[in-house]
Amino acid sequence: MKGKGASLAETTQSFLVENPIFEIRQLSVWYKAQQVLKDVTMDIPEKQVTAIIGPSGCGKSTFLRSLNRMNDLIPGMRAEGQVFFRGLNIYARSVDPVEVRRRIGMVFQVPNPFPKSIFENVAFGLRINGFNGDLKAKVQWALERAALWDEVKHCLHKSAFELSGGQQQRLCIARALAVEPEVLLMDEPCSALDPIATAKIEDLIHELKREVTIVIVTHNMQQAARISDYTAFMFLGEVLEFAPTGLLFTKPKDPKTEAYLAGRFG
Amino acid sequence: MLVNSHHSITSLELRPPFGRLLKERFIRWVFMVCAFFAVVITFATLGMFVAESLPFFAQVSLGEFLGGIRWAPLHEPPSYGVLALVADTLVITAIALGVALPLGLLSAVFLSEYASFRLRQVCKPILEVLAGVPTVVYGFFALRFVTPLLQRTFLPQLSFWNGLSAGLVMGIMIIPLVASISEEVLFAVPRRLREAAYALGATKFEVTTRVVIPAASSGIGASFILALSRAIGETMIVALAAGRTPAWPPDPTRPMLTITTTIVNIATGDHEATAFIWSVLFALGFLLFLSTLVFNVASHVIVRRFRERFP
Numbered sequence: 001m002k003g004k005g006a007s008l009a010e011t012t013q014s015f016l017v018e019n020p021i022f023e024i025r026q027l028s029v030w031y032k033a034q035q036v037l038k039d040v041t042m043d044i045p046e047k048q049v050t051a052i053i054g055p056s057g058c059g060k061s062t063f064l065r066s067l068n069r070m071n072d073l074i075p076g077m078r079a080e081g082q083v084f085f086r087g088l089n090i091y092a093r094s095v096d097p098v099e100v101r102r103r104i105g106m107v108f109q110v111p112n113p114f115p116k117s118i119f120e121n122v123a124f125g126l127r128i129n130g131f132n133g134d135l136k137a138k139v140q141w142a143l144e145r146a147a148l149w150d151e152v153k154h155c156l157h158k159s160a161f162e163l164s165g166g167q168q169q170r171l172c173i174a175r176a177l178a179v180e181p182e183v184l185l186m187d188e189p190c191s192a193l194d195p196i197a198t199a200k201i202e203d204l205i206h207e208l209k210r211e212v213t214i215v216i217v218t219h220n221m222q223q224a225a226r227i228s229d230y231t232a233f234m235f236l237g238e239v240l241e242f243a244p245t246g247l248l249f250t251k252p253k254d255p256k257t258e259a260y261l262a263g264r265f266g
Numbered sequence: 267m268l269v270n271s272h273h274s275i276t277s278l279e280l281r282p283p284f285g286r287l288l289k290e291r292f293i294r295w296v297f298m299v300c301a302f303f304a305v306v307i308t309f310a311t312l313g314m315f316v317a318e319s320l321p322f323f324a325q326v327s328l329g330e331f332l333g334g335i336r337w338a339p340l341h342e343p344p345s346y347g348v349l350a351l352v353a354d355t356l357v358i359t360a361i362a363l364g365v366a367l368p369l370g371l372l373s374a375v376f377l378s379e380y381a382s383f384r385l386r387q388v389c390k391p392i393l394e395v396l397a398g399v400p401t402v403v404y405g406f407f408a409l410r411f412v413t414p415l416l417q418r419t420f421l422p423q424l425s426f427w428n429g430l431s432a433g434l435v436m437g438i439m440i441i442p443l444v445a446s447i448s449e450e451v452l453f454a455v456p457r458r459l460r461e462a463a464y465a466l467g468a469t470k471f472e473v474t475t476r477v478v479i480p481a482a483s484s485g486i487g488a489s490f491i492l493a494l495s496r497a498i499g500e501t502m503i504v505a506l507a508a509g510r511t512p513a514w515p516p517d518p519t520r521p522m523l524t525i526t527t528t529i530v531n532i533a534t535g536d537h538e539a540t541a542f543i544w545s546v547l548f549a550l551g552f553l554l555f556l557s558t559l560v561f562n563v564a565s566h567v568i569v570r571r572f573r574e575r576f577p
Contacts, residue, residue: 018390028293068465070461072463073460073464075382075383075462098467098468098469100468101464101465101466101467102466102467103467105465106461106465108458108461108462108465110458112458112461112462113462114454114459114462114463114477114481115459115480115481116480124463124476125466125467125468127476128463128468128469128472128476129467171461175462175466176465176466176504178463179466179467194537246405
């Protein structure tokens with residue numbers, strides 16, 4: 001059942017995505033009476049980095065969190081419209097949000113490791129998903145993919161809180177990667193980090209996109225330009241423009257996008 | 267105005283108004299005295315217990331006191347073995363904790379994780395009313411309601427006075443203590459930790475049992491220790507409902523004698539109040555004081571460690 005309402009022709013998306021992993025159709029989100037996401041329609045390409053930029057409070061995080069139904073945890077949240085993930089509407093009644101989140105991982109703004117050891121942090125998702133292979137090997141695999149293994153291989157049983165902020169964030173990425181999600185949602189993952197730690201995470205994103213689809217919210221326009229293949233510009237709950245990153249930054253169509261990129265507000 | 271301001275620059279004065287420093291110093295002193303008062307009282311109590319129980323320990327060896335089973339200070343020859351009293355105290359404490367810890371923790375988890383905001387606002391004050399009921403009421407409840415109920419249902423052989431109903435009712439009394447402290451530490455677990463677990467595909471139950479409760483474990487442990495010292499020191503319920511005969515070996519279906527009840531007995535009994543009997547009392551009080559002090563300090567240390575973890 002692919003009753004996708006609006007066609008892309010009516011939207012702000014300037015290009016056709018050949019293999020979309022997400023097809024978002026007329027998605028609106030309210031918190032109590034306040035509408036924070038207005039009628040968003042766009043396609044997100046698979047195994048690419050899609051950046052969401054826009055001024056504070058424009059609904060970037062809400063949009064990201066609606067892609068794995070993290071918004072369901074907020075009391076008073078209401079969503080309308082559809083988000084098709086590989087053709088299946090994740091807001092359909094028969095869909096269990098827990099199953100959605102097992103396949104669509106998330107990394108948060110502030111590194112949030114559990115108050116457990118480094119090993120247990122990465123093993124957590126495997127344990128709750130009933131993983132019965134070689135736990136140690138899988139933890140190592142995830143830490144290697146997050147470019148953290150060499151730094152922590154001798155202290156896996158130390159508390160995760162003893163790591164630096166950047167290491168904690170890479171640990172959170174490893175934790176998310178361990179359960180092999182198809183998509184990684186990143187909500188301003190570098191905003192609490194220094195420039196060197198930020199550069200490491202950006203390199204990592206570059207490596208990871210070969211295997212997973214990445215959707216990243218960022219405050220930092222230069223970061224979006226550096227790491228993303230596609231960029232969406234959001235303003236007051238709407239996606240005003242969605243285009244290949246190079247095009248959006250050099251030839252923005254919407255005057256508001258141009259103004260934002262020029263630093264005239266934000 | 268301009269002239270004025272020029273004038274004030276040349277003769278700038280930032281001295282305090284008359285008497286302010288004196289007042290500040292005085293207030294500081296008042297607060298300091300108040301704060302020290304509690305500390306002084308604690309140490310004075312400890313010192314008094316040591317001093318007053320010295321005559322007892324001069325006559326009775328520590329081994330006889332702690333190792334002896336027979337408690338008969340008013341008989342001839344007297345016997346001062348406290349082991350049966352300690353055992354009875356611990357059995358009743360264990361029954362009370364067996365009720366209070368699981369029920370308190372479960373209600374804390376419910377209030378913090380599962381209840382809606384509205385329900386939480388309604389339930390918490392009701393729970394705290396339980397904590398405000400005078401203990402003598404609980405004692406009467408145990409004696410005149412719980413014991414007859416148990417006699418009519420499961421335990422017809424239950425004595426009129428017994429350790430079981432005293433322990434059960436004491437447990438009910440302690441539930442609010444465990445629930446309210448545990449609820450606060452559970453609620454204080456940062457939302458970002460819950461979100462991290464949800465984002466990995468954890469269910470609400472997994473988030474609660476594998477993230478929230480472990481993260482709050484030291485605070486929950488502190489509430490358990492406070493409950494323990496509360497149970498050991500509880501007097502009125504056991505004095506009314508547990509009886510005045512030590513049971514050895516400890517059997518909660520029969521009358522039991524706790525350390526606290528023993529103190530009440532001796533202090534209120536119509537025997538000759540010799541100096542020595544009072545020092546017996548102080549020895550018992552010292553034992554209680556030390557054990558609750560140790561538990562309270564332990565819980566304090568644990569709570570401090572908890573605070574360091576989530577600043």
